[in-house]
Amino acid sequence: MQLIEHHPILQYQHGKKVKFIFDGQEMEGFEGEPIAAALHANGVRILSYTEKYKRPRGFFCAIGKCSSCFVVVNGIPNVRSCITPLEEGMVIETQRGHGTFHKEVQDGEH
Amino acid sequence: MNTDLLVIGGGPAGLCAALEASSFGCKVVIVDESLSLGGQLIKQTHKFFGSSKEFAGTRGIEIARLLTQEIMNKKDNIEVFLNTTAVGYYADEKTVTCMKSEQDFFSVNPKKIVIATGALEKLLPFVGNDLPGVYGAGAVQTLMNVYGVVPGKRVLMIGAGNIGLIVTYQLLQAGVDVAGIVEYAPRIGGYWVHAAKIRRLGVPIYLRHTIKKALGSSWVEGAIIQAVNEKGEWYGEEKRIDCDVICLAVGLSPTCELLWQAGCEMNYVPELSGYVPKRDETMRTTHPDIWVAGDASGIEEASSAMIEGKIAGLSVAHSLGRVDDSSFKNKLGEYWQELDLLRGGETAAKIRNGVKKVLVKSSEDSSMNIQYCAQSKSQVQVIQDQDFCSGVLPEKMVESITPPLELWSRKKGGLVVIECPQSIPCDPCHTSCPTGAILPFKNINDLPKIDYSKCSGCALCVASCPGLACFVIDLTEDEKAAIKLPYEMFPRPNIGEEVECLNRKGEVVAIGKVIRVQEPRKDKTVVVHVTVPKELAMQIRAIRVMKHG
Numbered sequence: 185m186q187l188i189e190h191h192p193i194l195q196y197q198h199g200k201k202v203k204f205i206f207d208g209q210e211m212e213g214f215e216g217e218p219i220a221a222a223l224h225a226n227g228v229r230i231l232s233y234t235e236k237y238k239r240p241r242g243f244f245c246a247i248g249k250c251s252s253c254f255v256v257v258n259g260i261p262n263v264r265s266c267i268t269p270l271e272e273g274m275v276i277e278t279q280r281g282h283g284t285f286h287k288e289v290q291d292g293e294h
Numbered sequence: 295m296n297t298d299l300l301v302i303g304g305g306p307a308g309l310c311a312a313l314e315a316s317s318f319g320c321k322v323v324i325v326d327e328s329l330s331l332g333g334q335l336i337k338q339t340h341k342f343f344g345s346s347k348e349f350a351g352t353r354g355i356e357i358a359r360l361l362t363q364e365i366m367n368k369k370d371n372i373e374v375f376l377n378t379t380a381v382g383y384y385a386d387e388k389t390v391t392c393m394k395s396e397q398d399f400f401s402v403n404p405k406k407i408v409i410a411t412g413a414l415e416k417l418l419p420f421v422g423n424d425l426p427g428v429y430g431a432g433a434v435q436t437l438m439n440v441y442g443v444v445p446g447k448r449v450l451m452i453g454a455g456n457i458g459l460i461v462t463y464q465l466l467q468a469g470v471d472v473a474g475i476v477e478y479a480p481r482i483g484g485y486w487v488h489a490a491k492i493r494r495l496g497v498p499i500y501l502r503h504t505i506k507k508a509l510g511s512s513w514v515e516g517a518i519i520q521a522v523n524e525k526g527e528w529y530g531e532e533k534r535i536d537c538d539v540i541c542l543a544v545g546l547s548p549t550c551e552l553l554w555q556a557g558c559e560m561n562y563v564p565e566l567s568g569y570v571p572k573r574d575e576t577m578r579t580t581h582p583d584i585w586v587a588g589d590a591s592g593i594e595e596a597s598s599a600m601i602e603g604k605i606a607g608l609s610v611a612h613s614l615g616r617v618d619d620s621s622f623k624n625k626l627g628e629y630w631q632e633l634d635l636l637r638g639g640e641t642a643a644k645i646r647n648g649v650k651k652v653l654v655k656s657s658e659d660s661s662m663n664i665q666y667c668a669q670s671k672s673q674v675q676v677i678q679d680q681d682f683c684s685g686v687l688p689e690k691m692v693e694s695i696t697p698p699l700e701l702w703s704r705k706k707g708g709l710v711v712i713e714c715p716q717s718i719p720c721d722p723c724h725t726s727c728p729t730g731a732i733l734p735f736k737n738i739n740d741l742p743k744i745d746y747s748k749c750s751g752c753a754l755c756v757a758s759c760p761g762l763a764c765f766v767i768d769l770t771e772d773e774k775a776a777i778k779l780p781y782e783m784f785p786r787p788n789i790g791e792e793v794e795c796l797n798r799k800g801e802v803v804a805i806g807k808v809i810r811v812q813e814p815r816k817d818k819t820v821v822v823h824v825t826v827p828k829e830l831a832m833q834i835r836a837i838r839v840m841k842h843g
């Protein structure tokens with residue numbers, strides 16, 4: 185992971201290390217930290233492709249206000265990855281277009 | 295859920311509103327969509343300006359910690375929901391709907407609401423501005439200062455306001471290379487001392503330049519910048535900058551969706567950076583149950599956001615009958631005095647004008663001793679010099695900061711040299727000086743004045759100045775001068791080590807030797823004592839540790 189190792193002012197307190205899947209690939213991140221931060225630390229900068237022109241999108245504001253960071257999390261599209269905490273075993277996918285609900289999510293408890 | 299007060303947004307404004315209202319016995323609920331309390335403060339590693347009364351000289355992260363601690367101590371009265379966004383206001387039912395972690399909805403029925411939702415980064419139009427790697431300055435800060443993730447290898451900063459200047463400095467602290475800062479205006483917009491800090495570390499500022507294009511197809515691989523003339527037309531050669539992050543620090547605009555939804559009367563006020571609600575002197579909007587505070591009411595500073603929060607909290611408690619009229623008036627008057635002090639200086643003229651446009655006086659009660667947005671007397675000097683406009687003290691101004699030579703040349707321990715030529719609301723140099731050599735400030739916006747005969751050379755001001763603008767120079771040795779300068783980078787130099795000595799533009803002009811390293815305030819700003827050739831004593835203003843090992 186691309187983490188800052190030494191800082192003159194800050195001491196980082198990371199949460200528990202957990203594994204998650206991004207587009208079929210296993211990655212590591214810290215529990216409770218935003219999904220977008222975990223992905224960036226793993227070198228992932230493209231989070232979605234736009235509907236019409238298929239332009240790549242990354243995050244922009246990182247405080248939940250611009251919707252530039254949508255990904256699909258456990259089948260649920262349009263999740264703001266910059267303010268959604270990472271959990272063990274999450275299955276995250278690049279979002280393409282406006283996103284559709286999988287059948288099982290619609291019928292499930294969500 | 296029922297409550298006396300719902301505070302939307304847990305930044306400095308919201309937290310202060312909650313604390314103030316709960317101190318009068320109000321039940322408070324705070325919702326914040328991020329994962330911790332503190333708003334913008336949790337990413338501010340630098341020491342804040344302002345008055346020492348309002349945390350000046352303290353790092354933003356530390357202020358966030360102190361406020362959060364206070365909130366936690368009031369668990370009986372204040373309930374906090376994190377990762378929770380307030381998404382809608384239903385006027386008929388007086389209900390606010392909230393969404394926790396993008397899936398669970400619940401509603402709150404508060405008697406009163408304080409909206410302290412802060413601000414959103416502005417975007418700038420240029421080709422490729424949607425590429426991954428074009429990040430808001432706040433996002434870069436969050437990534438590196440909150441989560442310790444390296445934002446990129448080489449960053450191009452757009453905008454030389456305070457945020458652009460501070461984030462540049464923070465990038466350097468995190469070990470990230472900054473290619474330069476691009477600024478459209480002919481001078482930096484942020485505090486001069488912030489610019490000086492990064493100039494002396496070698497980061498160029500391109501004044502009267504702007505970004506034309508982000509290069510790359512999947513993510514940022516570079517940028518094209520070009521100069522603009524007075525009419526705003528392109529001129530000169532295009533310049534390619536290699537970078538993998540383009541960081542936008544071109545301003546913030548108030549987050550005001552909920553205020554619109556609730557039908558508050560809104561005005562577009564450029565001085566406050568966007569649409570803001572009309573409010574009276576208690577921060578109450580035109581909606582009788584809704585108050586506003588902090589950046590949501592106009593982009594300003596954490597120091598003023600905190601006072602506005604207190605005013606809103608106080609007024610909510612008053613409207614619920616928890617504070618009697620006379621203590622309400624007294625406290626309100628006190629808070630306004632503090633606001634006026636902060637807004638008194640040259641740099642706050644914009645804010646004063648903006649606030650005047652949206653402030654509606656709710657009462658003509660003359661027993662209320664409130665001065666609205668008074669202007670203090672401070673010398674406004676507009677200096678046109680190119681270097682000065684980008685944070686470098688020009689040669690011709692050096693004399694004005696030089697201590698009297700006959701005293702200086704024999705003063706063991708050295709004398710203070712202060713490079714703080716712009717009036718800003720800040721006073722820790724004075725409050726930290728144990729000998730009274732830095733004279734009391736009549737107004738927080740005064741420039742520091744020095745009585746050299748009292749200076750002991752102790753360098754406490756060097757360690758305390760948030761602008762890193764104080765230095766102590768000892769000329770009593772024969773060939774060498776000893777400079778005590780502030781240092782906040784990694785790694786710390788060792789005693790006896792040779793270091794590069796940089797001038798105000800970041801050029802290496804000598805190799806110096808470290809003779810002492812102190813941390814007087816135990817707050818991670820160290821004072822490095824370094825010996826340098828005597829003739830360069832008034833040029834060298836920073837050091838760089840050469841690669842260890």
Ligand SMILES: Cc1cc2nc3c(=O)[nH]c(=O)nc-3n(C[C@H](O)[C@H](O)[C@H](O)COP(=O)(O)OP(=O)(O)OC[C@H]3O[C@@H](n4cnc5c(N)ncnc54)[C@H](O)[C@@H]3O)c2cc1C
Nearest residue numbers: 303305306307326327333334380411412588589595596597
């Ligand atoms: C780089 C930088 C340097 C700065 N330096 C200084 C300085 O030296 N001195 C100084 O005084 N000030 C400084 N500031 C300014 C200061 O940080 C801000 O003015 C201050 O944080 C504003 O406080 P606030 O409470 O209004 O908003 P914020 O701190 O932005 O907090 C708003 C909060 O509201 C939450 N929120 C927003 N919308 C919703 C919603 N719908 N539902 C739930 N929650 C929501 C957000 O998650 C956030 O936590 C600096 C700012 C930056 C970016």
Ligand code: SF4
Nearest residue numbers: 727749750752753755
């Ligand atoms: S060096 Fe010490 S005595 Fe001199 S101005 Fe600074 S704090 Fe005051």
Ligand code: SF4
Nearest residue numbers: 714720722723759761
């Ligand atoms: S010299 Fe004084 S007024 Fe200037 S930045 Fe430093 S502490 Fe503030």
Ligand code: FES
Nearest residue numbers: 246249250251266
């Ligand atoms: S990056 Fe803006 S909402 Fe996530």
